[in-house]
Amino acid sequence: MKHISTLTALLAALTLSGAHAQNPVQVKVQLKWFPQAQFAGFFVAQAKGYYKAEGLDVQFLPTGDQSPIQTVATGTADFGTTWITDLLTARQQGIPVVHIAQLFQKSGYTLVALKSQGLKGPADFKGKRVGVWPSGNEYPAVALLKKYGLTTSLDSTVSNPSVQAVTYPFDPSIVFPDKVDLVSAMTYNEVDQIVGLGYPLDKLQIFHASDYGINLLEDLMFSTERTLSSSNFKGSGLSGKEVAARLVRATIKGWNYAVKNQKEAVSIVLVNCGNTCKGSGSRSSASSHQTWQMAEVAKLYNAGPTLKGMAGYLDPATYKANVTLLKSLGILKSDPTASAVDYSVWEMATGKKAMK
Missing domain, CATH: 3.40.190.10 (Periplasmic binding protein-like II)
Structure with missing residues (x-):
């Protein structure tokens, strides 16, 4: 009986895997800027098939001077990257965006x-x-x-x-x-x-x-309450939170690989970007500018919780300090509601427990 149940489970897993391969879930992610090494982990996750392995078909939407908050809030994108202050001021304005993962642990x-x-x-x-x-x-x-x-x-x-x-x-x-x-x-x-x-x-x-003392956290991943509360994301049979967790899991894997293999990560980034990959003047080489950029963003990623094996985790103390600072400066009028951050997505993605 044990062998039969094991075989049944294996066949079910293979069927699910096959379904993912045939019908991946379409996911749109709004990046905060044009393609560059700032988003290396995302491009690596895509190139290495990490999203595909999670049953996701991810499309990245580049942006210019438009806030990703607008794109995600209107439903043009399902998920996005932005900075903590953008997210919290949007919440204050009544826009139901939700923090789901913190990629950069230090301000650049x-x-x-x-x-x-x-x-x-x-x-x-x-x-x-x-x-x-x-x-x-x-x-x-x-x-x-x-x-x-x-x-x-x-x-x-x-x-x-x-x-x-x-x-x-x-x-x-x-x-x-x-x-x-x-x-x-x-x-x-x-x-x-x-x-x-x-x-x-x-x-x-x-x-x-x-x-x-102005360590306002930058590149984070976010979505909306509407997306995360969906019980059937785009008819996929998966909840919004499950899709979010798969996206976060693959993205963290991509970032971990990018930081450890920076030269390869830069080569992957260069495939995804055009003239915006270049620097200025004597730094006009796309390769040299992106190599600089990859080395610098690695420092922002490899800090705080990441060094403790908790990549993508929003440290509650740092978050509280950010809120306190923004309130003291009058940028925030009051504490954000608890729903501004959803630790359950990170927990689902990593299998670890958040210490709130």
């Missing part, structure tokens, strides 16, 4: 200035022009400036702001260094672009937001 946000300006810290930013990004990407800069008692022109209620915010569309060459004194730059992208513009690292003063 910086403000960059020329050393020749002699700026030593945020207190010296008074009277300066600061380049910021639109669509919710300005929050880390706003948080850093507010922490040091600086007001910005982004606040319409302030008549004489101490810092002039200059919104620009993500390319530092448009504003730096002629139109701004400091410019927003991610360690893995714009910092290298600025170097490529002819400003070597030894000529730059890089202010890491995390060094000043």
Whole structure:
């Protein structure tokens, strides 16, 4: 009887596997930016067949200056990647988005200035022009400036702001260094672009937001309450949470592989991206810029819970600190509801228990 039941289970598993191969579940994922090594784990998971093994057919939707929140909230995409501040401010506005996995465990946000300006810290930013990004990407800069008692022109209620915010569309060459004194730059992208513009690292003063207590978490995976509560995701017979767990599981596997095999990961990324893979000026080679980027995002992924074997886990203490910071700065008016984060998806994906 034992052999019969074992055989039955095996046949059932094979049938299910075959069904996945024939009818994979269509899943759309909205990336926060154009294809690049920032999303290496996703592209590796796809190239290595990790999504396929989970019965998923994943399509990545690139974006420009549009917030992924909008795409996922309207149902154009099923899942997305964004930053914690974007997600929590969207919740505050009544948009039912839900955090399901935390990929980057450390902030890569910086403000960059020329050393020749002699700026030593945020207190010296008074009277300066600061380049910021639109669509919710300005929050880390706003948080850093507010922490040091600086007001910005982004606040319409302030008549004489101490810092002039200059919104620009993500390319530092448009504003730096002629139109701004400091410019927003991610360690893995714009910092290298600025170097490529002819400003070597030894000529730059890089202010890491995390060094000043502004460690607002970035690339995370999210969905909506509607998707996660679905009992039959797109007629697949799987619940929304099961699909989410499969997506997270394969993505974490992809990230783990990408971090350990960075050269191969870069080669996979290059297949997925076009001109946006290139840096600026002397860093115009797509390969060199993506190699830089892969090395830097690996540092953001390989931190905190990841080092404890809990990749994708949102550390409750870090989350609480992020919420407390955003509340103290007036960006959040109150604590998010418990439903803003769904640890059950991560638990299903990893087989581990969240410590809430």
